[in-house]
Every structure is written in C-alpha cells, then in structure tokens.
Amino acid sequence: MTDPTQYRLNKYISDTGFCSRRQADKYIEQGVVTVNGEVAPVGLKVVDGDDVKIAGKALQQKPDRIYLAYHKPVGITCTTERHIKGNIIDAIGYPQRIFPIGRLDKPSEGLIFLTNDGDIVNKVLRAGNAHEKEYSVTVNKPITANFISKMASGVPILGTTTQPCTVTQVSKNTFKIILTQGLNRQIRRMAEYLGYEVIKLKRTRIMHIRLAELRPGQWRLLDKFELSQMDQLLQHSSKTANDCNANEHDDEE
Template sequence: MEPVRLSKRMAELGLCSRREADEYIAKGWVRVDGVVVDVLGSKVLPTQRIELQRQAQAAQAQRVTILINKPVGYVSGQAEKGYEPAVVLIKPDNLWAGDKSGLRFSRDHLQGLAPAGRLDIDSVGLLVLTQDGRVAKTLIGEDSDVEKEYLVRVTGRLPPDGLALLNHGLSLDGERLKPARVEWQNNDQLRFILKEGKKRQIRRMCEQVGLRVVGLKRIRIGRITLGELPQGKWRYLRSDERF
C-alpha cells in the first residue's frame, strides 16, 4: 500500500479541494490519526483517518455557491473577445427576489469564485459559480457523473438512426462519448441529459447527425433545477440543497 500526498487524499475523500487542503495543512487545521499535520507535501496511507479541525469547517461553511440564469452574450469564465464574464451579473440589484438562502451579499463572496462547468456564449440557463472546492469536484471532477439537462431547439432533418446515435454512438476529439439520454420534447426541440461536458458538445453532436442548434438552455444540474430563476438574475445555493 503506497502512501499518497495528504492534500490529494483529502480531495479524494471529498473533504475539500487540493488547493484548500494545502491551505488547511499550512494553517495546522488538519489531523491525521489524531495528530496535527502542518507540513505541505506530507504523505499518508489510505487507511489513516483524516479530520478537519473546527477552523477549517468554519472556513468551509462561509464559502458560497451561486446559481445564475446566464443570458446569451456572457462567457462562463474569464472575459474574452470583448465579452464579459457571467460573474459581473453577481451584484446586489441582480439578486433574485425569490432567494431563500438567508444570506446577505458581501464583496467577500466574489473572492475565489469560479465556474463549475462551462456554458458557451450562445447558450442560456443554469450556471454554477462556487468558492467551495467540494462543489467543484462534485460537478467537474474527473470522476463526476452528475447529470446535466438541456432543452435544445434545432433545425434540419434527423436521419432514421440519428436519435440512436445521439444517445450512444458518437465520438468527439477522437474519444467515444458516454451514453446520453436524448429524446424529442416537441417538433423542433430535443431534451439532452449528459454526464460529461466537452466543449460545445451538444452543438457538435447535433452537427454530426445533420441538425443545427438554434437555441440551447441548461435547466438542471444534478438535483438543482433552474426553476423560476429569471434570466440575468442569480441566487445563493441554500444550505439544504445538494447537487
């Protein structure tokens, strides 16, 4: 049984992200088998017990996750090609009146806030930004299998085997795609449920079967739905909500 870096093991256990783990270790907020470990790069065996001290738990409790109904024309992450990032929408006057988190907006909530998954500039709907490494790992970690659901308006004619190919049978960038769930919602709209998120995946999948996407909206990530959140507005993830 090989020892592994403590920060890596903490991330594997879902205690926090590796970046957060290094921060907690350096501050002496981590115990291994009851003993404080404060040396970065320390290694542990998979069988050893790892605990976060109160200070680390308090720091995690203060980290926020924000849900935005992203409009067209905003990028998910860093500003690019003259387009603004969705984070600029997070300001007090854009907070949805229906927010029931009990949290009050603070400038601190913008520090270290990063998108947990992409939504391209031409797409709308649910976008998650978080300060919490646990949330990011759940949604975009290598072993994440959280479902993302989309309503996709298309034009073109689908060949007889097109729907079957969309469900399972296509490849992108030389890699076979994971099975998806794709069905007609109405005459010109498909419902996609994916467990992965390659760049412009749905648009590229549709192109392979002769369809062109003219509208794309993400309506659900895991157990969290877009619900009644208006376009351009945002709300906090409540403490009782889980992806």
C-alpha cells in the same frame, strides 16, 4: 491523536478568498509569502493555525462556503478574467470571490453553479462521477427517429465516441438530452456530426438543482436542503480524472 489536515499553500491562500491559486503561486514565487515568520518555498504545505501572511498582511479565516445558481444569459462568457467584456463575475456582481463550476458557451444559456469551494468542482464535473446535466436543444430542421437513436447511443467527436445518454424528442425541432459528460461543445458537435445545427441550447438542470423560475440574469443561493442533498450526492465522488475520459473539457457545451 490524528495528524492535522495539510493543504497546499496556494490552495490555502485561495480558500481564504484573498486571490486565485494562480496569483497565490506568483506571490509565493516572488518571496512575499511567509508561514510562521519564514519565507515560504514553492510547494509548501500548511495546516490550520499556521500564521500565513502576504507582504506582511495576515490572511483572514476561511469564509463560509458559497453555492450559487445562476441563469446565464446568451452573450455572457464563463470566465473570471475581469478584463473580458461580459464576463460572468461582473454580470453577477457578487460581493465575495466566486468562480463558475464548468462552463456554458457564450451563445448558450441556462443553469450554472458558482462557488468559492474549489474542492467540489471536479466532483461535479468529472464524467466518472456520473452526475447528470439536462439540456433543452433546438435544431435547424425536423428531428428524426434516427437522429434521436444515434445521439443517444454515441457519436464520434474529438477523437472519441460520446457516452450513451438519454435523448427525448420534445417537438418537431426540439429535444431534451441528459449527459454525464462534458466534452468541449459536446452537444453542438454531436448534432453537427449528424447534419444538424444547434440554434438554441439551454441547460435546465445540474444533478438535483433545476433552473425552474430563474429568469436570464437572475441568481440565487442554494438553500440548506439543496446543499444537504448535494453533500450526499458528492460524498463518494472523485476529485481526480483517473476514472474519466481523457478528452473531457470541464463541461463546456
């Protein structure tokens, strides 16, 4: 007989949708969380079936997994902080607690996932897992063959050199780029290093999911086929950063 899976208490609470891990930590520190009738210490691990209560209120069972594709418009901020005007949570208005997987800059638009499943976030984002993200980028002056070559081979930014990537010219001022990294404002910094300014950036694909017909501000739930493909793609992906660039900043372009 195998031992039951153990979960950190803050994660267990968060996974029920009651609150974030950060808020769960605060409740634990305040001594208002009990497990099987005993006040829970910081760092406690629990298993399914434990009686977890916050201020005497029993937690509901873990909800079904939610995966949502959203076409983030320009001007929306990828934060769960509700006091920030134009935050992504209020923009979508989903009835259950969800959070974005990674980020897109406020001036950028395009595809972003939101979920209630904290286990897949790093699996999607970590560069070492090599999951592709595709962007359409328009710059302020005509693109040259030298620009395409240097963008593809790697550019020094943020104290490191970007990993080789696929870059294809689409028109005089527009190119397509496929990344597996997610450094802070990576594409904008790469272009700036080469003397260009990004004037429009749209993410059109994450792994096997495309923006397709979603218009700015629209969202949809991923279907069963897409989720099955995602499970296969993430099956051997790491949740840790041990094999990844230390400068990675969770997918903010």
